[in-house]
Amino acid sequence: MDKKSNEQWACRFTKVKAVLVELDELISQIKADHKIQKMMEEPLSMKTITRSTGTERKINQLAEISDLSNIDSSSLGKKLDNTIDSGDMLKIITNELINILALDNDDENKDKIVNDLLENGRQSLINYQKDIKPKIYREQMNGNDNELMTLLKKYFEQKWEVEYVKPKVDGTPVDVTCLLNEIAKLNVKFTAIPKANITWYKADSTEIKADDHFQIITDDNGQSTLTINDATLQDSQSYTARATHKVRFVVAKVNLNVKAPPKVEASQSMNDQSCVIGQDTQISWKFSGIEKPQVTWFFNDQLLPTNDRFQVTETDDGTSTLSIHQAELADQGVYTARATNAVDEAKAKTTLNIVGFKTNLDAALQVTEGGIMTLKIVVKGTPKPNVAWMKGNDELTANDRIQVTIPTGDDDTYILTISNVQPKDQGEYSVKITHVSGSLKSNTCKVTVSSMS
Incomplete structure (x- = not known):
């Protein structure tokens, strides 16, 4: 079984204590939990153990270290470093067990009894009843608040x-917000x-490996971090850390x-x-x-109100469309779509040109035969x-x-001139306009x- 992959999966569930894949490791964990459960069935008594002055002081230090209800793991570490190391602790515990059980120094089972107690708890004394005085055996095997159980x-x-x-x-870890393409730093502190x-x-649940993108x-x-x-x-x-x-x-x-500011989905933002x-x-x-950004439309830098001629529609893919009904020459100008979200805004501009007649032809014109006829019309586009x-x-x-x-530059006047007008020139005249956007007449x-006579 792959322990690492299962740990990655289990890290999402805070109540999972451990992931164990080896039998020996599982047995060790169960034994340790079982010992603690047996030894901690009642509140920890802080009763002072009365022995020689030096031993009493060290046992009280040990009791202080073991009272974890009012200290955190960081202070626990300091106490361990500053009071009793593991070797001293074992020595103190061993001496106290010998004193509590009144074991003789010459007893060949003394060390075995102590080691068994520290490995398997009080029930192990059953195997050594003959080595312990009956009164002491009864006192220490009964109840959970005697000296042996306390120790x-x-x-x-x-x-x-x-x-x-x-x-x-x-x-409490703090969530982070950053802009697109910027550097983000996520911090968690553990004790x-x-x-x-x-x-x-x-x-x-994919483990993050350090590279150019992640550090x-x-x-x-x-x-x-x-x-x-x-x-x-x-x-x-x-x-997840x-x-x-x-x-x-x-x-x-x-x-x-x-977060990312709005972006114009076009090669250019002007057309x-x-x-x-x-x-x-x-x-x-x-x-x-x-x-999704909110899009507002402007005409020549002024907010464009919607009405019967101007309508705005939007689609789910982020497209905003301004519809103009029956365009007029006055509609010619610059239309700006401004998209805004919580981060920033983006603008796109369209210059709309209206193709049409700024002036019309005269409805009727009378010319004299042999004379000159001139027609003018102003066309925008x-x-x-x-x-x-x-x-x-x-x-x-x-x-x-x-x-x-044909006009040049800013001039939009188109002129038709017919010299030496003849009777055959009589008729109806008009202008036909052709443009990429359409045509009109x-x-x-x-x-x-009229004759010269």
Whole structure:
């Protein structure tokens, strides 16, 4: 069985005490738990054990170390370091057991009795009843508050805490928020005696290995920092730090929230668009972001109100569309879509050009035979549209008598000039406009040619 993979799975459940895959390890754990359960069935008595002055002082020190209800593991470690080491503790316990049971120094079973007590508890005395005075045997085998039980309780409690102390989370880990492509630092502090082994896991229980993207640093005080360089949207998840001491462990979770400002989903955030006057048109921009941005539309830097002619619709993929009904020349200008979320904003601009007649042809015109006829019309559009002069349904072609003037620069006036007007020039004239956004035809000017007489 793979212990490591099962530990990764078990780290999500705080009530799991340990993951054991070896039989000997399991038996050792069960025996240790069983001993503690037997020895700790009643509250720990702090009754002073009266023996020689030097021994009494050391036993009281041991009792203080073993009273774990009012100290944490860090102070426990200090007491262990500053009062009694493991060798001194064993020596004190051994001497006290000999005194309590009134064992003779010459008793060949003395060491065996003591070792059995420290390994298997009070019930082991049953095997040595003949070696212990009957009165002392009865006193120490009955009840849970006698000198023997008090000493054994403290010994087993001390041994358990030293060998199998469970690490603790120091404080409450703080969730972290960072911007896309920035550095995120996740911190967790553990208290453990001795120092625990700390590993980090992703939300899917995959153990994190240090590389260019992830860095893990743990100091001597139990502070462990997971650094995520150039945070991506995929890094936005829950992370688990696990502190393990022998077979016991504790976990702490930290959430990372990677935020991103809105983004225009286009190669460029500016473009041009044209529409023929009187027709419907739409302007669309697509935005992305961790939090769906709110899109507001502006016309020439002024908030654009919605009405019967201007409507805004949005789709789930982040596309915002402005619909303009029956475009007018006054609708020509710059339309800005501004997407905003909690992080920042993004803008996309469309310059809308309206193709149409700024001025119309005269409804009627009378010219004299042999004279000059001039028709003018102002046509707006970007790029400049193709303008064709029409007589009836026929397009006019420039010749010696017919001249067509196309404007340049900012001028939008198109001129048709016919010299030496003839009766055949009489008829209905109009302008046909062709543009990438569509085509349209102007009003009609009815030309009448009168004779010179």
